[in-house]
Amino acid sequence: MTTDVFGTAALRGAVLEAWRASPARLREDANSEEDHARGYYRDRVLVELAQNAADAATRAGVGGRLLLRLATADDGTAVLVAANTGAPLDAAGVASLASLRASAKREAGTGTVGRFGVGFAAVRAVSDEVTVCSTSGAVRFSLADTLQVLEETAAQEAAQGRSTLADEVRRRDGSVPALRLPWPAQGPPPTGYDTAVVLVLRDAVVREEVRSLLEAVDDVLLLALPGLVEVLVDVEGDAPRRLADVHDRWDVLTAEGEVPLALVADRPVEQRGARSWRVTWALPRGGAPVPRVVHAPTPTDEPCSLPAVLVATLPLDPSRRHVVPGPLTDEVLARAADAYAELVGRVAAAGQDATALVPTGLAAGVVDGALRARVLEALVRTPMLVPASPQDPLVPPLRATTVRDLPDGPAAAALGAVVTGLVRVPPSGAAAVRALGVEERTLAEVVDDLPTGGEVDWPALYDALDAVALDATAREGLAALPVPLVDGRVVRGPRGVVLLDDDAAGLAPATLEALRTWGLRVADPGVVRPLLTRLGAQRVDAAALLAHPALRAAVLGQADDDDLEHAAEVTAAVLDVVAAAGAVPPGAVGWLGLLTLDAADGEPAPAHGLVLPGGPAARLLDDRVLAPVAADVVERWGRDVLAAVGVRDDLVVTTVPDVVAGVAPDDEGDDGAALAAASLDGWAEYVDHLADVLDVGAYCGDVAAVADLDAVDDACWPDLLAHLAATPALRAALVTPVRGEGATATGPSYTAWWLRTRADLPLPEVFALPGVTGLPAALVPPVPDVLTGLDADVLRALGGVGSLAEVPGARWAAVLERLGPVGTAVPLDVAGHVWRAWAAGSGPDEPPAVVVALTAPGVAHVVEDAVVADDPRWWQCAGADDVPVVPVPVAGLGDDRAVRVADLLDLPLASSQVDADVAGEGEPEDVPDALGALLPDAPVVWWRHDDLRVAGAPVGWWVVGSGPDAQLHAVHVAGLAAALAWAAGRWGARGAVEALLTDPDDGEAALGLVLG
Incomplete structure (x- = not known):
């Protein structure tokens, strides 16, 4: 027997009475139930049942457990059972279930979720037969029973003459409010649970929908309803699925409090007492996806783009799907934003990437946009990065x-x-x-703000930034990187900073201070790293430091400084650098010689004006010109350091860079060429001499020169010359000629030029090398005594020659001068040397004042004027009309040596000055046939003369023309042989021709003369 423990009869009677009194009330209740069941809550039956379960557990103060079971009843219908623990059903609860918008959970602060009494209406979306079984009793709701009661009630009214309710029932066509009429029922809930809602599912379609909803149940249900600690999903045919211990899989943060009364003033009366607020955020620890909707606490249709589950007591509209805008919503969203920022802070503190939780992009809706704005506002103050x-x-x-x-x-x-x-x-x-x-x-902005004081681990910073500086753009950003200097200052920008290598890092503090005063920004050795070089710092060793313009400027400045103390400081600092370098760059030698040092007599002098005691320089140079350096200076710095800066231990080679013939460096200049040239006596005259030899403007490159030759002791010249010859560097500066770019001639070295022109040495313009044959003493004198013992290369540099062809053009005048004054007879063998040299291309640079010429056949004199023989024919005309002839050995027809010699001596050719008409009658004769094989192109006829004259002079032969048509004139066999050889272009074969003419049968002998 069913017991009506909840007074359901009274509830039904009251409702039926109200419907009878006002059928519109029936219509209103039916529409409302239909809206909630089939509209608002069509897909929320499980959530609403779980919410009621959570509220029951909260009211009972226990951890709520929920069973969701889908099974098949004995009659084949599908049944959904939602059983929960917690407070059992009571009369007030039944009344709440049977009413819409009249919840039994009115009191604020109870911790329950449901407040409006509408959630239970969701069961109508899936069922027409609903039973609620509790440990306190049971109640059921039935669409069929409600229709039956309404039909009976309508029939009673019809009997009484009223049909209004009946008309309304008819119009509803079976859609009546089943949940308004509770019926007593019986049956306990499942074991272990306090209450169960049993729903007979409407049809197979509904069954599948419910099955899908059950499969979708996950941790979010427990997060949204904290009153539940366990959900057991039991679907017929599947293994049961238990959800519990949600905090093991989620990071959850909950905040709660109470809103000011003013914020609920515009809410409905039933909700004004609900001033408490609660916000929960949950993050999945495994990176699982989260539903991107707002939960209030059940899911709404409001999207949420934040990567966490949000459960908040936001006010909802009657559909419970949308948040109602207003002050209360704003307040709860602000609290939610603060809580989210706190959660993000926790995530960051745990070492996780908190930036993934920052909302970016566009908002997904109005509520989401408002929440994101507040979240960003809260996050900017949250320690999270x-x-x-x-x-x-x-x-x-x-x-x-x-x-x-x-x-x-x-x-x-x-x-x-x-x-x-x-x-x-x-x-x-x-x-x-x-x-x-x-x-x-930008990196540049950050670098600009880097501190230049305080404790900064610069080496670690430079090492860390080194990889970044591989990128060109990054290097620009690092341009202002601070660099600590050795003097304690910190400057911005590595460019222009000097990094000392190991050999320079040990310089004395006074030297480093001097470098600073000279403008060098020397980095602290402790911070030297590859990055600084990459950013433009100049890494230098001590040798490179010597090449730095600052040191050069300091030395040049102290050379003109009257402050001896300051000059001494500069000298000490520079010598310290030289000692560290061990060697001096070539470009620094000149100006380092200006360093001021103390001489042995205590007077200051430039380094290049001093010598080291006991060295070759002290032995060979006059101490009145180059004094010894003070002994204490030698003791402090050592001979090598002092020699490196220009103090003379030995004679030194100075290299003048970029020499141009005829152009002397500016005496006032301080460039390398000017400084080097300033230490060389007569340099301006020397480059003028190069211009005479190589042409003005000829580029000669770097020229090495032995310095201080003007300071040689007069008694030491033989020793000096021997020393020059025996010392490789000095020897090279003496014997290496100067070559002009594009010039065919070469010029003497400065050292050779100076020794020949400015030294107090008895050197002739030219002299014969020892052991040379074929150079008559009448032309070239022997080696002077002062040069005895020197080798051939040195002697050549000083004027020695092995033949007349080696005589420089400028010295030919001296050679001719040795032959004597005009009119002096010259032996033919001596004159022949001169003529052969001229024919070979050697000769004076300018036309000489006198020449050696034939004044008669076989007779040579020194003359002022002459003509040059065009060819051997003209040798016979020497002295004709008192015109001397310069013979030119030639090979035959077409040889232009005569023209070249005429140009060399600036003399006319004989053919242009002498009438070459042949005088006298001759008898024609045939040329012997024996000559045909030897001279196939020779004429076959010649003219014999008893007396043959040309230009009034008797000659032995003459030829007019050339080749087979030439006219041959001769007075004897030797003349005929010469004429035939010249006409045939075989001048060198004239001896063989003469032999063949003498004995036509001895052809072999003639052939031997030709071949031999």
């Missing part, structure tokens, strides 16, 4: 800075140690930091 320096705490975005295009790594960590608020952001977090308004700066 990872500091670039590992020792620093988390940084709130409000005080954070990022560096554009700076990769996360050692560089960021190193900068973070000196830049406040610098944070590390993974590439995926770029949009997040922009949304948070984090200050983004």
Whole structure:
């Protein structure tokens, strides 16, 4: 027997009476139930049942457990059972279930979720037969029973003459409010549970829908309804699925409080007492996806783009799917934003990437946009960004800075140690930091703000930034990087900073201070790193330091400084650098010689004006010109250092760079050429001499020269010459000629030129090398005694020649002068040397005042004027009309040596000055046939003369024309042989021709003369 423990009869009677009194009330209740069941809650039956279960557990103060079971009843219908623990059903609860918008949970602060009494109406979406079984009793709701009662009630009214209710029931066509009429029922809930809602599912379609809803039940249900600690899903045919211990899989943060009364003033009366608010955020620890909707606490249709589950007591509209805008919503969203920021802070503190939780992009809706704005506002004050320096705490975005295009790594960590608020952001977090308004700066801006004081680990910073500087853009950003200097200052920008190598790092403090005063920015050795070089710092060793313009300027400045103390400081600093370098760059030799040192007599003098005691320079040079350096200076710095800066231990070779013939360096200049040339006596005259030899403007490159020759002791010249010849560097500067670019001739070295023209040495213009044959003493004198013992190369540099062809053009005048004055007879063998040299191309640079010429056949004299024989025919005309003839040995027809000699001596050719008409009659004769094989192109006829004259002079032969048609004239066999050889172009074969003419039968002998 069913017992009506909840007074359902009274409830039904009251409702039926109300419907009878006002059929419109029936219509209103039916529409309302239909809206909630089939509209608002069409897909929320499980959520609403779970909400009621959570409220029951909360009221009972126990952890709620919920069973959701889908099974098949004995009659084949599908049944959904939702059983829960907690407070059992009571009369008030039944009344609430049977009413819409009249919840039994009115009191605020109870911790329950349901408040409006409409959630239970969701069961009508899937069932027409609903039973609620509890340990306190049972009640059921039935669409069929409700229709039956209404039909009976309508029939009673019809009997009484009223049909209004009957008309309304007829119009509803079976759609009546089944949940308004409760019926007593019986049956306990499942074992272990206090209450169960049993739903007979309407049809197979509904069964599948419910099955899908059951499969979708997950942790979010427990997160949204904290009153539940367990949900057991039991679907017929599947293994039961238990959801519990949700905090093991989610990071959950809950905040709650009470809103001011003013914020609920515009809410409905039933809701004004509900001033408590509660916000829960949950993040899946495994990175599982989260539903992107707002829960209030059940899911709404309001999208939420934040990557966490939000459960908040937001006010909803009657459909419970949308948040109602207003002050209360704004307040709860603000609390939710604060709670979310706190959760993000916890995530960051746990070492996870918090930027993934920052909302970026566009909002998904109005509520989402309002929430995101408040979240960003809260996050900017939340310590959540990872500091670039590992020792620093988390940084709130409000005080954070990022560096554009700076990769996360050692560089960021190193900068973070000196830049406040610098944070590390993974590439995926770029949009997040922009949304948070984090200050983004360029690397150049950050570098500009780096401190130049305080404790900064510069080496570590440089090492960390080195990899970044591989990029050209990054190098520009690092241009203002601070660099500590050795004097304690910190300057901005490596460019122009000097990094000392190991050999220079040990310079004395006074030297380093001097370098600073000279304008060198020397980096502290402790901070020297490859990065500084990459950014433009100049890495130098001591030798490179000597080449630095600052040192050169300091030395040149002290040379003109009357402050001896300052000059001594400069000298000490420079000598310290030279000692560290061990060698002096070639370009520094000239100006280093201007360093002021103390001489042995205590007087200051430039380094290049002093000598080292006991050395070759002290032995060979006059101490009145170059004094010895003070002994204490030698003791302090050593001979090698002093010699390196120009103090003479030996004679030194000075190299003058970029020499141009005829152009002397500016005496007032301080460039390398001017300084080098200033130490060389007569340099201006020497380059003028080069211009005479090589042409003005000829580029000669670098010219090496032995310095201080003007300081040689007069008694030491033989020793000096021997020393020059025996010392390789000095010897090279003596014997190496100067070559002009594009010039065919060569000029003497400066050393050779000076010794020949300015030294007090008895050197002739030209002299014969020892052992040379074929050079008559009448033309070239022997080696002077002062040069005895020197080798041939040295002697050549000083004027020695092995033949007349080696005589320089400028010295030919001296050779001719040795032959004597005009009119002096010259032996033919001596004159022949001169003529052969001229024919070979040797000769004076300018036409000589006198020449050696034939004044008669076989007779030579020194003459002032002459003509040059065009060919051997003209040798016979010497003395004709008192015209001397210069013979020119030639090979035959077409040889232009005569023309070249005429140009060399500036003399006319004989053919242009003498009438070459042949005088006298001759008898024609045939040329012997025997000559045909030897001279096939020779004429076959010649003219014999008893007396043959040309230009009034008797000659032995003459030829007019050439080749087979030439006219041959001769007075004897030798003349005929010469004429035939010349006409046939075989001048060298004239001896063989003469032999064949003498004995036509002895052809072999003639052939031997030709071949021999």
